[in-house]
Amino acid sequence: MSLRMALLGLLASAGPGSGYDLAREFSGSLNQVWAAGHSQIYPELTRMAEAGLVDVAPDGPRGRRSYSITDAGREDLRTWLTRTEPSRAVRSETALRAFLLPVLEPEQAADLVRRELEVFHQRAAELAKIVDRGRDGFGYYAAELGLRQAKAISEWAQWAADELKGE
Amino acid sequence: MSLRMALLGLLASAGPGSGYDLAREFSGSLNQVWAAGHSQIYPELTRMAEAGLVDVAPDGPRGRRSYSITDAGREDLRTWLTRTEPSRAVRSETALRAFLLPVLEPEQAADLVRRELEVFHQRAAELAKIVDRGRDGFGYYAAELGLRQAKAISEWAQWAADELKGE
DNA sequence: GGATACATGTAATGAGTTACATGATTCC
DNA sequence: GGAATCATGTAACTCATTACATGTATCC
Secondary structure: OHHHHHHHHHHHHHOOEEHHHHHHHHOOHHHHOOOOOHHHHHHHHHHHHHOOOEEEEOOOHHHOOEEEEOHHHHHHHHHHHHHOOOOOOOEOHHHHHHHHHHHOOHHHHHHHHHHHHHHHHHHHHHHHHHHHOOOOOOOHHHHHHHHHHHHHHHHHHHHHHHHHHOO | OHHHHHHHHHHHHHOOEEHHHHHHHHOOHHHHOEOOOHHHHHHHHHHHHHOOOEEEEOOOHHHOOEEEEOHHHHHHHHHHHHHOOOOOOOOOHHHHHHHHHHHOOHHHHHHHHHHHHHHHHHHHHHHHHHHHOOOOOOOHHHHHHHHHHHHHHHHHHHHHHHHHHOO
8 A cells, every 4th residue: 555655646746657757766765765666666557547546648659658646546645644544563674683683792793783873874964965955845854754763773873882892 | 584583583582482482572572673473473483494493392282382593593693694784675654654745735744743753752752661671681772773763753753843834 | 780768567486464263271 | 161371373465576578769
């Protein structure tokens, strides 16, 4: 359902587009939030068209099919956002590794934590750039959230490295 | 692979246990980090036994089968933690909804954000309790990470609510 | 003419969720 | 005797990843 809602959201705010366009947006800013490959996107768009959530304009160049959101689609998206309870299930490999840290020797655990520090420090810097571009629409709130989370993780990594030194 | 590593980690640090025990640990503190139900755990343990990563002691009461980690299992776990690159793929419904916020009216968006604020504020309070119990071993580093992330999300929600008021 | 980007799909596999199904022990 | 908990499994389904497969338009 989440993939479907992400696609509807993109069509609602960026306007009509092809599966190819949508797949490209998924490898851009949305990728930080929800990943999907084209092999997942194309069949889902077909199902969404069958369900009347999107209209298809076929026969563009190179067989391009352009999808646009319908009123039913907009309705579904709004209902999902406002009336369904978000799944807060977390599945973070970084967090799982944090959980498993105590099975390592402190020295190896510290190595692992330093690698996370570097990656998320880097990610925070990238997201800061997006945030600085301001409220140009889509991705603004998500980028700010991503930034705060990336900072939280790198600060945790710093803390954990210090903690492990003391052992 | 992650499920397998989580199981090996639990067996490595909490000692031998049954699938039932492991499923219970998954619904406890580990649940914040990596969720799994018994229908996923039992078949995985069977495969792990076939691969020689765990030993099985069958014939406990009520057909209980107790699993313990082998040297090969410990080796696999250590190799995974130290030599494989973590997947940093994120799949967060909260973040996806943050991404989609601009499709809502500011008022509805603010409602959504306030609900997240409440949930993560609550979660932060629960994790703070676990962290306060101190370095009693497993879950300590993960709880600290979870706490920092929950705080980051609720601070974001506060920021977003203010931001939406201004619109 | 060749490389690159555009464009769409399917197949096989793996991971995860929900529902179904069963039975033993313990506690009251 | 009945309820709760312990204990294990399978089946059906959905969701996600990787690999395979093909063809068109544009740029140089």
